[in-house]
Amino acid sequence: MRYRHRQWGLVAIATCLGSGALGAVLLWNAGHGIVAAGLLATELVIALLFASLTVEIGDGELCWFFGPGLWRYRVPLDAITEIAVVRNKWWHGLGVGIVSGVRFYTVSGLDAVELRLVHGHVRRIGTDDPHGLAAAIRGARSAQRRAAQGA
Numbered sequence: 001m002r003y004r005h006r007q008w009g010l011v012a013i014a015t016c017l018g019s020g021a022l023g024a025v026l027l028w029n030a031g032h033g034i035v036a037a038g039l040l041a042t043e044l045v046i047a048l049l050f051a052s053l054t055v056e057i058g059d060g061e062l063c064w065f066f067g068p069g070l071w072r073y074r075v076p077l078d079a080i081t082e083i084a085v086v087r088n089k090w091w092h093g094l095g096v097g098i099v100s101g102v103r104f105y106t107v108s109g110l111d112a113v114e115l116r117l118v119h120g121h122v123r124r125i126g127t128d129d130p131h132g133l134a135a136a137i138r139g140a141r142s143a144q145r146r147a148a149q150g151a
Contacts, residue, residue, distance in 0.1 A: 003057040003136035007128045009050055009107030012094050016047035050095055053107040055125060055133060057140045062115075064105060064125055066095075073105065075117065077141045082116035085130040113137070 020043025027036035049067045056063045062080070065072040088110045097104045106112065106126025113133045115123045127133050 003133070003140070004054065005127065005129050005133065006052050006054040007107055007109075007126070008052045009094065012050050012107055013047050016043045016050075019043060020047075050107060053105060053126060055127060057136050060144055062137060062140075066105075066107065073123075075115065075123065077137070077144050079118050080115050080137065080141065081118055082114075083134050083137050084114045085134050086112050086114045086124065088112050088124060088126065 020040045023043075024036040024040040027033075027039060049070065051067050054065055054069070057077075060077055062075045062077060063072055088104065088106065090110065092099055092104050092106070094106055094108070102114075102122045102124055104112070104124045104126070106124075109126060109128055111128065111130040112124040112126045113130050115125070115137075117123065125133070
């Protein structure tokens with residue numbers, strides 16, 4: 001089973017670009033042109049890196065990445081023991097974070113799919129398609145088990 005879904009983080013993009021532009025204008029007006037350019041460049045890079053979160057299922061693994069995919073996170077489907085649709089708290093924030101031992105990956109909104117892994121690790125992947133993602137993971141895991149039994 002193949003699944004691919006991209007969620008755009010419009011609030012994160014707007015926040016980075018807005019704060020970068022405001023900070024750059026203030027620094028420029030204070031006579032710090034090089035610092036202003038550096039701030040604006042940094043905010044542009046952050047906006048690009050965290051503009052979206054893409055989740056894919058295929059080849060026996062779940063994979064997700066931010067923006068252009070400079071770094072990817074992967075979990076083998078057979079390492080997932082539990083799948084649940086959950087709602088994050090607003091204070092968990094955006095991007096990558098850890099709260100109470102749970103690792104979060106999100107670009108927008110509060111909906112997520114929580115994965116419990118074989119070694120007790122917990123991952124929450126933010127998505128605007130939580131039920132579709134959970135169903136796709138369950139379907140891919142079932143197909144993988146059927147294929148293993150038939151081999």
